[in-house]
Amino acid sequence: MQTILVIEDEADIADLIAFNLRRNNFNVEMSPDGLHGLAAARSLLPDLIVLDLMMPGMDGVSLFKELQREATTRKIPVIMLTARGQTEDKIAGLEIGADDYMTKPFSPKELMLRIKNLLKRSVPASSGAELKCGPFRFIKNSLKFYVDGEEVDLTATEFKLMLYLSERRNVPQDRHDLLMEVMGYSSDVHSRTLDTHMKRLRRKLGDRVDLLETVRGVGYKLNVPDEEGSSLT
Template sequence: MIPQILVVEDEDALSTLLQYNLEKEGYAVRLSADGEDALVQVDERLPDLIVLDWMLPKISGIEVCRRLRSRTDTRNVPIVMLTARGEESDRIRGLDTGADDYVIKPFSMTELTARLRAVLRRIRPGLAEDRVHHGDIIVDRVAHRVKRAGREIHLGPTEFRLLDYLIQHPGRVFSREQLLDSVWGSDVYVEARTVDVHIGRLRKALNRDEETDPIRTVRSAGYSLEAEG
């Protein structure tokens, strides 16, 4: 899966530059120009990482960070703050609010992308690795192969993307609409029931009679991959 980054920056020239360079690095990028819209976008589709400017219209970056950290569903989303504030007290305040890293303007794109990679490796290692382990399941993103307890699992491309997305967020419940947006794409029209069909195919491929089903159905809510342990 391509890591999804939400860039929250009100300077048009900088946000365009960030989008261009981050997409060149292989990320999928969405843009937001104020704190209020950023919170709406996070609700619509949870990003894998947020690049968040400190000074924003409507709701400040520091307040956006505080609100996201206070919610269970967004508590662990990596946040990298961008700011012209260089004083130590401001950096400490940003980190105390829950930011994972802090980059002071002006910065080089090389430095920023290195910081983002480091945060993803630390906070969401599944996004930075070519092989992801979850219990007895191994997903090899390079070879597009899946194994469970040593046996080869044959998945179609949609089931592979679905498993890869769920394995990045173990324990988190996703509605059918959220899975459609994240796995199929928000610009593709597919009925919500399609998710049930592909979850069924994924379960059939993953599970033998004696094996525990790692996918949990949450009545009236959606699906999640059981957290390990």
């Protein structure tokens, strides 16, 4: 059973999330505040964290930044959960590295779908252990990514987006397909979420950022010269 850590100070909300997680055959651990949540994340190394942002003591943003500083917790998928509903707050949460974001009140069914989709993105691919695409190299079973031989730390979502584009290099990929096939969203209402992930990904590509192109009115394309090619091993 996969373990989900719920860090939430409102007991009724935490209990609601835990109830639905257990109904969906997840193992659930709960922490009532940020300091306990950080200690639990470090010791449990859960498969995913549902993180409230507004908590006493250590808030969710500070906790998340601590997780990002440590190699053992950096790649744990995180869904931020908060009462803040403004678009700017959502984008800010995603820009610091969160994989997804939901606002209260929320649908437990939708939260379960988001969790399952995110966990699928975090499972290493089984077909072909390694892909090389021009200056980019992917080691699928460990979600490691390299640019010109230098390892670059990507979240599971960023890794899947980059891998999807690399496997379809030089061909524009529709926004809807990226949202549905990579991120698990069934509609385009989350387009800003996709754009935020791509913006964050661009910052990590360094001198190779120009290879990732925005195709106006369509989506995104990864341009890799034919002579550099790609290989799968």
